[in-house]
Amino acid sequence: MTLSLEVLASCVRADSVHKRVYTDPEIFALEMERIYGQAWIYVGHESQVPKTGDYHTTRIGDQDVIMVRAADGKVHVVYNRCPHKGAKVVADGEGCTGKFFRCPYHAWTFKLDGSHLSAPLKSGLEGTCYDPSHPDFSMKKVARVEIYRGFVFACQAAEGPDLKAFLGGVISSIDNLCDRSPVGEVEVAGGSFKVMQSSNWKVFYENLHDTMHARITHESSYVAAREEAKTLGEMPFELLIMDGNGEPYEFWEKLELRAYPNGHGYMEAIFDPAAATRDPVSRAHFSSLSEAYGEARAREIMGMNRHNTILYGSGSPHTVFQQFRKIIPISVDHTMIEIQTFRLKGAPQAVFDRALTYANLINSPSSNVMPDDVEVYKRCQEGNRTNGGDWVSLHRYLGTDLETPDGWVSTNGTSELPMRNQFAAWKQYMLNPPAVTGAGQLQSNMEDGHATA
Amino acid sequence: MAMQLLDRTIDVSTSPVTPASISAEQQRAVELFLFHEVRLLDERRFSEWLALWSEDGRYWVPRFHDQLNPFEQISLFWEDRMLREVRVRRVENARNWSQQPPTRSAHVIGNITIEGADAAGNLIVRSTFQLTEWRSEQRQLAGVVFHKLAAVDDGWEIVLKRVNLVNCDAVFANLEVFI
Ligand code: FES
Ligand SMILES: [Fe+2]
Numbered sequence: 001m002t003l004s005l006e007v008l009a010s011c012v013r014a015d016s017v018h019k020r021v022y023t024d025p026e027i028f029a030l031e032m033e034r035i036y037g038q039a040w041i042y043v044g045h046e047s048q049v050p051k052t053g054d055y056h057t058t059r060i061g062d063q064d065v066i067m068v069r070a071a072d073g074k075v076h077v078v079y080n081r082c083p084h085k086g087a088k089v090v091a092d093g094e095g096c097t098g099k100f101f102r103c104p105y106h107a108w109t110f111k112l113d114g115s116h117l118s119a120p121l122k123s124g125l126e127g128t129c130y131d132p133s134h135p136d137f138s139m140k141k142v143a144r145v146e147i148y149r150g151f152v153f154a155c156q157a158a159e160g161p162d163l164k165a166f167l168g169g170v171i172s173s174i175d176n177l178c179d180r181s182p183v184g185e186v187e188v189a190g191g192s193f194k195v196m197q198s199s200n201w202k203v204f205y206e207n208l209h210d211t212m213h214a215r216i217t218h219e220s221s222y223v224a225a226r227e228e229a230k231t232l233g234e235m236p237f238e239l240l241i242m243d244g245n246g247e248p249y250e251f252w253e254k255l256e257l258r259a260y261p262n263g264h265g266y267m268e269a270i271f272d273p274a275a276a277t278r279d280p281v282s283r284a285h286f287s288s289l290s291e292a293y294g295e296a297r298a299r300e301i302m303g304m305n306r307h308n309t310i311l312y313g314s315g316s317p318h319t320v321f322q323q324f325r326k327i328i329p330i331s332v333d334h335t336m337i338e339i340q341t342f343r344l345k346g347a348p349q350a351v352f353d354r355a356l357t358y359a360n361l362i363n364s365p366s367s368n369v370m371p372d373d374v375e376v377y378k379r380c381q382e383g384n385r386t387n388g389g390d391w392v393s394l395h396r397y398l399g400t401d402l403e404t405p406d407g408w409v410s411t412n413g414t415s416e417l418p419m420r421n422q423f424a425a426w427k428q429y430m431l432n433p434p435a436v437t438g439a440g441q442l443q444s445n446m447e448d449g450h451a452t453a
Numbered sequence: 454m455a456m457q458l459l460d461r462t463i464d465v466s467t468s469p470v471t472p473a474s475i476s477a478e479q480q481r482a483v484e485l486f487l488f489h490e491v492r493l494l495d496e497r498r499f500s501e502w503l504a505l506w507s508e509d510g511r512y513w514v515p516r517f518h519d520q521l522n523p524f525e526q527i528s529l530f531w532e533d534r535m536l537r538e539v540r541v542r543r544v545e546n547a548r549n550w551s552q553q554p555p556t557r558s559a560h561v562i563g564n565i566t567i568e569g570a571d572a573a574g575n576l577i578v579r580s581t582f583q584l585t586e587w588r589s590e591q592r593q594l595a596g597v598v599f600h601k602l603a604a605v606d607d608g609w610e611i612v613l614k615r616v617n618l619v620n621c622d623a624v625f626a627n628l629e630v631f632i
Contacts, residue, residue, distance in 0.1 A: 190526045191516055194624040220549040224542035228535060238458065238536060336624060341527065353459050359527050361536075366514070366529045366628035368543045374627060375551035 003030060005431050012427045014420070015398050016391040019384040021426070022200040028332035035313060035429045036061025038157045039262065040166045042314035042326060043067045043077055045340070046150040047187035048094065053112060056094040058338075059328050060154060065142060066090060067152055070112035071099070077142040077154040078114035089139065101139065114139030149178045150185065153314070157434050169406050170264040173309035177319040179301045180285075181344035182292035186322070189343040190356055195365045196336055199377035201329035202422070204337065207373060208308040208316050209267045209418035211252035212396070214245040217376050221368040222246030237279070237354065241362055242369060255307075255413030260406060263312025263425030265418050269305035269320060284348040292346070310418065312425055322355040323363060333381050339363040394419045457533040458523075463511060465522050467599035467615055469569020469577050483578055484565050486609050487600065491560035491582070494631055499541040502631070503534075507603055507610045512537060514616045514632060529621065529628060537631075544630060556588040556630045568599075575601040575612050584632060594632060595619050 003026055011018040011027075021027055041060045048056045049069040056067045057080060064080040066089070080088045082103040089101050089110070100117050101110040109117040116132040119125065131137060142154040146163040151174055153163050164171060178184050197204065207213065215222070225242035229235040235243065259265040282302070289298035308316045315327040315337075322342040330336050341359045343352045362369050384392070397415035401408045410417045475483075493502040506512075513523055514530040523531040532540065544552055561583040568577040577599060584594040601613035616632045 193516070193527060196624045196626045198626070217550065220543045220546035220552075221539075223546055223548075224539045227542055228539045232535065236535075239539070242539070353524070356524075356527060357458060360531055364527065364529060365625035368540060371551035371627040371629050372549070 002026065008430045009427065012423045013391075015395045016393050017423055019390055019392055022202060022381065022384050022392075023332060025332045028200075028329070030430060031426075032061040032063075032329070034433055035426070036063070036156070036329070038155070038160060038429060038432075038434050039313035040144075040146070040153040040155045040163050042311060042324070043145075043152045043154050045186070045188045045324075045342075046075055046147060046152060047189075049075060051096065053096045053098045054094070055090060055097055057090060057092050058326070060142065060156060061329060063156070064088065064092075065154065068097070068101075068112050074113070075145070075147060075152055076113045077145045077152065078139045079142065081139065082108060083116075083137050083139065084108050084119075108137075110139050114141055149174055150187075166262055167311065168262065168264060169258065169260040170266055170309050170311055172304075173266055173306055173317050173319055176301065176304045176306065177317055177322065177342065180289070180319065180322070180347065182288045182346040185345045186342040187345060188340050189352065190341045190359070192341070193339040193359065193364050194336060195339070195363075195370065195374070196330075196334060197374050197377050198333060199335060199374075199381040200332060201327055201335040202426070203377045203380055204327050204335055205263070205310060205312065205422055206419045207377065208310050209257055209265060210416075211255060211267075212249075212414050213373075213376070214252065215247065215249070217372050218242075218245035218369055220372065224368065237281075238357060238361055241358060245369070249414065252413045257410035257413060257415055257417050259401070259408040259410075259417050259421035261425065263422040264310055265407075265421060266309040267307045267418075268413070269307045281348070281350045281354050285351045288347055310422075312422060321358040321362075322352075323359060325363065394423070457509065457535070458531060461522075461524055463509070463613075464571055464573065465511070465513065465613065465615070466571065467568070467577055467579075467601070467613075470572050471570045471574075473567050473570045473576055475567055475576070480567060482608065483567065483576070483602065486602070487562050487565060487578070487580060490611075491562055495558050495560055497555065497630075499544065499631075503537055503541060505611050506534065506537070507612050508534065510534065510611050510613065512614050512631065514618060514621070514628075516621055518617070518621060529618070529625075530616075530631075540631070551627065551629060552588075554588060556586055558584060558586045558630070560584050562598075571601060573603075573612075575603050576609070577601055582632075596621075596632075 011021050043058055043065065044056050044067045049067055052069055052071050054069045058065060058067065065077050066080050067075060067077050069075055080090060082089050084103065084106055087103055087105040089103050090097060100112065108119045111117050116138040142156055143158040144155040146153050148163055178186055221242050222245045225239040229239050255268045257265065257267050286298055286302055289301055306319050308318055310316055316325045322344060324340045326338040328336045328338060339359060341355050361367055394416045397410065397412050397417065400411040401417050402411060408417060408421065490505055512530055512532045513528060516527050516529050520526055543549055562580050565578065565580045568579050571577055580598050582596060582598055586592045586594065596616055596618040599615040600611060602609040603612050
């Protein structure tokens with residue numbers, strides 16, 4: 001292997017990273033094993049599989065998996081692979097598989113937790129090591145699954161911290177998203193967008209808290225929104241959410257960036273919570289929360305006003321506009337973003353309407369905002385393929401980060417602390433190959449079976 | 454003006470409630486109107502294209518096959534006059550990084566049929582389209598379009614345009630210009 005631990009370690013400096021971390025397919029393959037093989041990854045929300053047999057396919061890194069609801073009400077996450085010849089058992093997407101999975105190739109069937117149910121013409125397997133109770137004849141489960149307030153996470157490594165310990169300080173963003181419902185629950189609603197970006201997955205994570213790009217990259221959209229508002233004589237919500245990117249540097253400098261171990265973090269919101277109480281949607285939302293929790297608690301919930309949160313390896317929840325953007329690496333230079341919208345159960349309809357409008361206008365592939373991001377990500381990918389230099393800068397406000405008991409806080413909202421924090425985590429993962437990986441391992445039991453058959 | 458988008462009273466159905474009896478001449482006029490519309494898009498004459506619309510006209514590209522309305526589910530486009538204007542302003546802004554080079558397009562429209570009229574008397578027109586787009590790379594889009602046209606003095610104005618992409622549920626990189 002060309003990528004020794006020394007080489008990997010030398011890719012990350014305190015103030016910069018080597019461009020090959022974005023362009024080298026070998027590094028990408030290792031990331032799938034060492035990051036996506038070890039981190040807790042958001043698979044989907046329980047509400048996407050409400051009934052027995054409902055399934056939803058997704059990916060953990062480069063691994064196709066199925067989230068499925070079993071008859072006992074439990075949610076399982078299994079690899080989308082039949083143990084016979086390896087066929088993908090269900091097509092990508094979602095649906096209901098009924099009481100069991102049935103492979104379309106030779107009709108081996110599996111219970112909803114993946115365990116072997118039966119195979120046709122069993123007589124032909126007599127005298128072999130075929131054993132329905134042996135895991136080699138079942139669809140394999142992802143090593144660990146944990147559900148936090150309806151959010152289903154899976155981890156391919158059997159060992160390691162539990163979900164709560166892994167998420168650390170950013171778990172409060174999931175809490176806040178749920179607490180915004182008067183009954184404390186959310187559900188995925190309205191469908192999800194899928195957007196393909198011609199860039200490495202890490203570029204998008206870095207951009208989530210890159211406040212220096214907003215007024216440059218999005219100039220055409222916030223200028224357009226402002227011009228339109230001028231002709232209207234008002235700034236309705238649809239324009240306001242595009243206008244935000246145009247704030248001056250002084251505004252971004254005042255925001256707070258938080259960073260936590262394992263690459264996570266969050267950023268203070270762009271929109272002023274006080275302004276929100278003046279609009280009728282927020283007022284209705286506030287009164288529904290007051291009724292449920294009391295005014296003080298309602299104020300606290302709505303006052304926790306965060307812009308993008310980063311769950312490194314999973315993606316980004318946006319609590320105020322009820323989104324989760326799953327960031328799914330496809331190849332070293334392609335990344336798919338799946339944008340889910342949540343309904344806050346029990347909250348006024350207008351709150352969902354607003355989330356839907358936000359998804360349509362800010363996150364969709366046809367938004368006026370995202371294409372310019374996608375363009376600059378692609379340019380990073382293309383530029384880093386040239387011989388025009390080897391290092392990518394992470395210098396802004398280096399050395400000024402303040403340590404807190406559970407992480408770090410920036411001294412300035414334009415700091416590149418989030419990128420430095422992500423690469424500290426990256427290095428930690430990449431220099432610690434998992435002791436046991438799912439990928440490529442010989443199934444020793446099967447071999448034993450053959451030896452004794 | 455604001456939040457026209459959420460106005461659920463708009464009739465987004467494209468199933469006719471009454472038959473429309475129109476002459477061969479009128480049918481030809483409708484066809485020419487549709488040809489003119491896509492020509493304006495292909496030539497990026499966006500301000501002229503904006504002028505084809507009624508004041509409360511809606512442009513809709515559903516995200517799902519057979520999507521009933523744009524209120525319960527996301528849409529690829531759901532735009533009123535204000536948002537159409539914003540899109541045009543952005544696309545025409547010199548710092549529209551993702552429109553450098555600009556999207557070039559060529560539409561082919563066919564199978565134009567008059568389906569009937571809606572409750573308000575708007576003409577419902579169905580057509581199919583092929584659209585070749587180029588920006589850095591070439592892409593092909595296709596589908597069925599429903600226009601709802603209101604008669605005005607000198608012709609028609611668009612009250613609703615619904616574009617059913619054959620691949621509305623695909624993974625897209627971007628859809629920046631009107632289809
Ligand atoms: S591959 Fe699944 S039953 Fe043969
Ligand atoms: Fe951006």
